Amino acid sequence: MTRVVVADDQPVVLEGFTTILGATSDLEVVGTARDGVELVTLVAATRPDVALVDVRMPRLDGIAATARVRAAHPGTHVIVLTTFDLDEYVTRALEAGASGFLLKDVPAARLVEGVRLVAAGALLLGPRVARHLLADVDAAPRREVPGVDRLTPREREVLTVVAGGLSNAEVAAKLGIGEQTVKTHVSELLRKLARRDRAQLVVAAYEAGVVVPG
Incomplete structure (x- = not known):
């Protein structure tokens, strides 16, 4: 419930x-x-x-x-x-x-x-x-987001998909990996980028240019 x-x-x-x-x-x-x-x-x-x-x-x-x-x-x-x-x-x-x-x-x-x-x-x-x-992001100058340079290629891939608003299960299905693996990657993204939640990860992805408007 x-x-x-x-x-x-x-x-x-x-x-x-x-x-x-x-x-x-x-x-x-x-x-x-x-x-x-x-x-x-x-x-x-x-x-x-x-x-x-x-x-x-x-x-x-x-x-x-x-x-x-x-x-x-x-x-x-x-x-x-x-x-x-x-x-x-x-x-x-x-x-x-x-x-x-x-x-x-x-x-x-x-x-x-x-x-x-x-x-x-x-x-x-x-x-x-x-x-x-x-x-909003396009009108603002690109910001350096601490921690982005430490992301692995897979973490960047997960961040890009998460920025599309998908749940862990949907990210797992899209990338062909396990849901628990997605949870682990999301936890690492939150830690490395010093963000509190998925919504803040979305903002960080656009601010850092990991996801590009268009």
């Missing part, structure tokens, strides 16, 4: 998402929050697998709340919810540790699928989000 919390300052969104997720046999909503401060407290108390977090909330916004949640509870994956154009949020949210994005008017089936994917370790980066991320 995947445990989920939902944070949004709009009661209709909380009720709608809770109803949809609660009607799914393998998902359980273990709590809701109306702002970022409540979310941080809620995650500490319930230790969910996935948190759905509105990007704009009172007291503590979704990106700041995501950073706190991921720092204190790395086992909780965060999906950022928004009704807004994503340009200004994409890179900041990924750097904060978000595993993906969903629009608040997402169809019920896509919402459920997204939660399952993120719980399994995948990144939820649709084409629109990917375009914004590439635009």
Whole structure:
């Protein structure tokens, strides 16, 4: 059973998402929050697998709340919810540790699928989000990312595939290696690049030019 919390300052969104997720046999909503401060407290108390977090909330916004949640509870994956154009949020949210994005008017089936994917370790980066991320990176000067020069050819290959948002199982299938081997490579990538999670690996891959926009 995947445990989920939902944070949004709009009661209709909380009720709608809770109803949809609660009607799914393998998902359980273990709590809701109306702002970022409540979310941080809620995650500490319930230790969910996935948190759905509105990007704009009172007291503590979704990106700041995501950073706190991921720092204190790395086992909780965060999906950022928004009704807004994503340009200004994409890179900041990924750097904060978000595993993906969903629009608040997402169809019920896509919402459920997204939660399952993120719980399994995948990144939820649709084409629109990917375009914004590439635009952000393309507009910025290339940065030297410490540790990239120490990556093995296989680690670079795994990093390139992970940057596409694939889960460990999907990376394993694509590269023809075992899932446990992928987990080992991802752990080494996190260690060598001094990154906290897969989302930050994606940002590092583009910043360092390991993955090139285009």
